[in-house]
Amino acid sequence: MMSTEAQTVQSENATAHLPTLADELLRRTGRNPAKCYQCGKCSAGCPMAAETDHRPHDVLRLAGLDRREQLLASESLWLCLGCETCTARCPNDCDPASVIDALKAMAVEQLPDALPKPFSAFHHAFLDQIKAHGRISELGMMVSYKLRSGALFADATSGPGMFQRGKLHLKPPKIEGVDEVRAIFKACEEDGQ
Ligand code: SF4
Ligand code: SF4
Secondary structure, three states: OOOHHHHHHHHHHHHOOOOOHHHHHHHHHOOOHHHOOOOOHHHHHOOOHHHOOOOHHHHHHHHHOOOHHHHHOOOHHHHOOOOOHHHHHOOOOOOHHHHHHHHHHHHHHHOHHHOOHHHHHHHHHHHHHHHHHOOOOHHHHHHHHHHHHOOOOOOOOHHHHHHHOOOOOOOOOOOOOHHHHHHHHHHHHHOOO
């Protein structure tokens, strides 16, 4: 197994050709992390702040310091619920929730080997569902996650009870604008995001 030091060197080599993190986040989100003045209002409202190593204001600070490897390998990104409370509370329009979303996408693209398999599997399973149906199908999400993670039989005993309580539906839900959603995916793929 590769040592942590060797993994860090490999990660740095893999990302050495890239622009600064601040430049890349500015391109992807329209926000410059250097604008954050570290007031901490975002983290004060974050429901996951106590569970993470890097709270939203820490993420902005590390992004401004160009700590790409540290941030992209951080489990904290994957504990974010996407509730956008941080973004709503920011008095400076720094939009931490979008920055965290962009960092997740960059982690998948740029340092896939540093990403724990369950996180990667969940991320791709979620996107599979949105791309296919425009929203989440719980059953489809579960099957896609299990196939991608290899955890085929984990929690298998929960399935029948969920069916009985009407939590799992065989027919996936579909929104009317699913073609527009797919067009957004296509445009992002063409834009390299
Ligand atoms: S609320 Fe906005 S300005 Fe304040 S620390 Fe968070 S991101 Fe930075
Ligand atoms: S979007 Fe993520 S980082 Fe922001 S408040 Fe919600 S859980 Fe916290």
